[in-house]
Amino acid sequence: MPTIRPEDFGAVPGKDATEAFRKMFAAVDKRLRADAGGGVPVATTEILLSGSYSVSDSIMRPVRGRAQGLTIRGHGKRASEIVMTGAAPLLVNQDRWMGVRWYDCSFRSTNPEASYLYSSSTGACQDWGWTNCEWRGRWQYGIGLDGPENSNTNSEMRFTGCHVNGGYDKAFLWSGMTPVHAQQDQFLNHWFSDCKVEYDYGDFVRFDKGGFIRVDGGSFIIKGQRPDGGVSRFFHFPTAGHYDSVQHLSVRAVRFELRNAKSQVIQSKWAGHIVFDSCSDTALGFQAHSPGLIAHAYTNPGVVVYRHCDLVGKHAYHLTSSNRRRRIVYDACTRKNNRTAASFLVVDGGQAGATPPITHINDADGIT
Template sequence: MTTPALSFLRPDDFRSPTDRDDTNAFRGLFAEVDRRLRRDEGGGVPVATVSVLLTRSYTVSGTILQPAPGRAQGLTVRGLGKRASEIVMTGAEPLLVNNDRWMGVRFRDCSFRSTNSQASYLRSLSTGGAQDWGWDNVEWRGSWAYGVGLDGPETSNCNSEMWWNNCHINGSYGTAFLDIGQTPATKSQDQFLNYSFRDCKVEYDHGDFVRAQRGGFITVDGGSAIIKGQKPDGTTSRFFHMPTAGHADAVQHLNVRGTRFELRHPTSQVIKSAWNGGHIVFDGVSDTANGFKAFSTLLVAHEYTNPGGVSYRSCDLVGRHAYRQTAPTPRQRVVYDGCTRENNRTRERFLVVDGANALGAPPIVHVNDGDGIK
């Protein structure tokens, strides 16, 4: 039995000589992808029969993947390599809009760049259809309002199972690169979960790397993470920002393993979290690269309000850690196991514990501490 050759579509196949940019070419291409969908014999969602091949740099001014009725799965977009294949967004719209339609989408070996700070890369809205997107060897550059924004109506769920492998998150972000639960009053958005970053180079100018207003269960494995600049308004940029309390414990999980963090400015933080349940774990990480700078001694690099379970294992830590205890937190546990500090090597200098319930908070435990803190 002969296996048919993989079929590719290229944007240039749909470009009119009169077009000033490639927006219409991409819209025509994705319309053709829709036209060629076939039935999935093992299920009810149609599957793509072609892949998209990016062979050069393209300039677009509007949304290229537009909303369409129904659901579909199995789309792959691939290039020749980062920056060899690039889409440049000049308009103020989302580059891609997935309105409860596409599942099982993959992007490989390409770059995306925005020259408009109002643009966003992906706006994904879900009531169950949008899920299972992955990026492999992909890069983002330029100025964005946000990168990947996950939202949906009151009955929303999914927008889940997303991963980034060997990617480069560059540029700047008005809110965040990954903005989970953009309508935080919608409690059902706690179903937005399972986001993984593996061996990524996160080196961006300003904004949050991950902002989880709803949902969660985030894993970062390896790689480097640097906030290079400062926001124009002087406010704080953070790698992880969890500003909303009151989630289900099943989504209040952050696991960071073997990652090197670099905070270059006093307005940067590794984490600020209001999660009051679940677990936040840093395992074998270091954020001490700029610990020699004068601002680092007073830098509050990690900040929590009424946390649940917080664990640091074999970590090298910079600055100070703050715990705001404004209310009793059931099942609270904070443990530092085998850690060292670049500065502030006593409990009194390292920890800031305050708030109306500070005296009633459970103790912060130090085990096998490299600086002798007990």
């Protein structure tokens, strides 16, 4: 497959390359060919990023029609970098690109109003993947998923071996940007594998609608505090009332660090399934803020399971409505600070005394 570079369209080191990138993406659009197996045309060129580029506005802009199969490659983290100085989203995918892959690139914002990707879909905007990529600098949000009432997809996004750095006023991945649209519950299937999520502040994943999320392995650290004094969270699901099949979070073999009292692993109002398996968030358990830290907080959960986890601080359950399918289970877990049920669990609300109870199985601290 032929390769094109921003330099082919006028990019010069030390100068703004916005127009060069726009011309390059326009060239990609002009060189599409028909897909032998369907109706969505495919890219015939691959983009190579071989240095550091500064841009001041969106470089991927809305184009009519759908397309698929675009690959962008760099030479390695920070060896190939796009620096965003403007306040717009770096990339705008307006119901167009599917099957996009980014490899070995970095993205950095010097403008706190900037965003990395705004993706609005009514059926396209799916199957994007990032491998060995990095984000740093201060952003309004990293990836924002949006769309009108008849929207769908914005799904199948995969992150492998990536580094999420920097700070986020909203979140690195923000789904359901317009939650009045019920169909945004269908933005689902987002996968993170062996990622280094070590950022300054904000939410890592925020879903104002439903979703289906899997996290497997990695180092997760919230290093600082939000400038507005608010709480930063790795997983934030702030609204209730979604379809049953899109309230799922699975987290396996992740090491978390909560370095201050304004950080949490999760705050959730989902009523689906949330599972933490073989995780630890106790690395900073020796610090003064840890014993009183509400590290995990739920409002009216459905099924919550911790399996073979080592846990810091306290877990809170705010139970104001009944749910006959509610199950909260701790299986073969240990705790750094609060090693009795009375000190570890904060349970309140009108349904706090309702069955089924919170269950402890094979508990290493002897909680029954």
